[in-house]
Amino acid sequence: MSERGFESLADGTLLLTVLLVASGAVVALARPVPVDETAVAARYAEDLRLALFRTTMDGLEYDRDGASVPLPDRTSVEMYLRVQVHLLTRGPPGLDFDESNARVEALAERLLRPGWGFAILGRASGAGVLAIPHAADLPNTYVESSWTYPALDGTGPEVRLALAVWLSPR
């Protein structure tokens, strides 16, 4: 190969290298900027918690030693959950909220967008008292919206009700 041939080879190789690097840089710079999904999910959780807790329902009740105890019609979900946590932390044994909890769960499922999972959590003094659904298994990607309430009778620990949501493609 002549001297000029080597120059051409060197020039070509250099040009190819430079443009390959430039192409890589352009492609890398054009990659989508990740959106802060946590902030979006947190806002969604807040909206959902408000919508769910403000909803009023008729026919909510609980069982106490096999006897049904009805709550007034148009009781809000929020008040129902507060009553439940209050009774579970202080009330006698033999309480059963399963039937009304199933209604609240069904309501939350309808309110939620497809592809999302949820859990309603109630805590008193930091200890978990209530979970809807029963076997709520929170992934580590969940976000939570919560509110703290004073005890219903003015004494005792505060109650914290929370709604946790997470993306759960099915």
Next chain:
Amino acid sequence: MRDPRGVGGVDDLFLLLVAVLSFSLFFASFARAYATREAQERGERLGGLADSLLTAVLSDPRWTHGHGLLARDALGIVSVEALRPLAANHPFEVVIWDLATEERWTFHDGSGDGDWRTSATGANVVGSSVDPARVAATVWGP
């Protein structure tokens, strides 16, 4: 015996081929990067518009009692004309779905061609009771 001009021509041809290949790769990646960035920006813009429209629907004092509390009696005054400025004159659709009564209020404007983004959340329709509702806003754009 080799012709020096022929050898030089082959060398030039090699350089030309490398240059064509390199620039093709570069401009192809540049075009792809541009298209990707444009699509992302368009998506973000439409997503932002859908979010704004949803927030405006859920907060407008003409038909709400506060954020997310839609007044059942006032939903009748919601109209496409009232919502159009909130969608920045893009084609849009807003659906309010009362999950307790299964009533739906749908407001649709424009042809709805092209790319689109939807924003949806939970809310309440307030009448004699407070019903759960899902509200979705979709915005289309070029």
